């Protein structure tokens with residue numbers, strides 16, 4: 001059994017039967033795994049309540065490059081294991097727009113595209129041109145066009161595949177949103193005070209097609225900073241559940257379930273998990 005504590009950002013102790021790290025496409029061709037298996041990158045969107053009874057495949061493919069450009073746009077190719085925030089910063093430094101509002105989201109490009117991550121009006125779906133995946137059942141590569149990815153809220157048609165690379169289009173002419181720099185600085189300060197490690201991040205809920213910030217509802221019910229055992233929330237955001245040290249996945253799950261029950265009772269709203277619970 002392999003210890004997964006350092007492979008999930010909540011740092012909960014869990015074990016997997018086996019653990020393989022994929023560093024190159026050559027590793028991929030040699031990869032033979034039996035079911036069950038799961039892909040894992042930074043582990044920022046996974047909560048291990050139980051041990052995983054199969055093989056974890058950590059996708060650590062690296063590399064990013066410009067593959068074409070004109071006066072208006074740039075097409076970039078990004079390997080799935082590239083750090084998402086570093087990728088966004090690379091585009092910002094080059095004055096290419098399209099990803100900047102998604103700065104500081106913890107994770108990797110591969111997970112970002114599978115889960116169609118988004119922030120402040122920007123999302124993966126708007127940038128992705130195509131995605132290269134590997135089908136472990138067929139032992140073959142496939143290319144998904146933008147439309148075949150079927151991006152919807154925090155989801156896509158890519159879930160059962162191993163993402164190897166993503167082709168994005170960013171703009172040379174679009175302006176960064178006006179509040180980008182101030183928001184980025186204040187977010188960065190908050191995250192320095194408490195790193196994204198050890199946080200669980202559920203998101204907004206949709207009720208009657210109106211987006212309701214779940215954080216505000218939790219605030220009203222006094223959840224911000226509420227501590228049960230070794231589980232609490234980030235002092236600035238009730239939606240970010242934190243492990244104060246030594247909490248188990250079950251304790252974190254129970255805390256999140258207590259939040260959901262409170263919201264259900266008081267607002268008749270069902271909060272859904274975005275995090276993958278194992």
Ligand SMILES: Cc1cc2nc3c(=O)[nH]c(=O)nc-3n(C[C@H](O)[C@H](O)[C@H](O)COP(=O)(O)OP(=O)(O)OC[C@H]3O[C@@H](n4cnc5c(N)ncnc54)[C@H](O)[C@@H]3O)c2cc1C
Nearest residue numbers: 039041042043044045059106107108110111117118163201
């Ligand atoms: C503090 C905090 C803030 C966050 N803010 C936001 C936000 O603003 N917006 C937002 O949308 N999300 C947000 N998230 C969620 C999280 O950052 C994203 O879901 C991110 O994409 C997770 O990346 P990861 O590499 O850690 O993925 P992991 O947690 O390792 O994996 C997540 C899922 O993707 C799958 N996966 C990962 N890599 C691959 C691959 N190469 N091929 C196939 N499947 C793969 C895994 O099997 C798993 O199902 C936040 C999370 C935290 C902790």
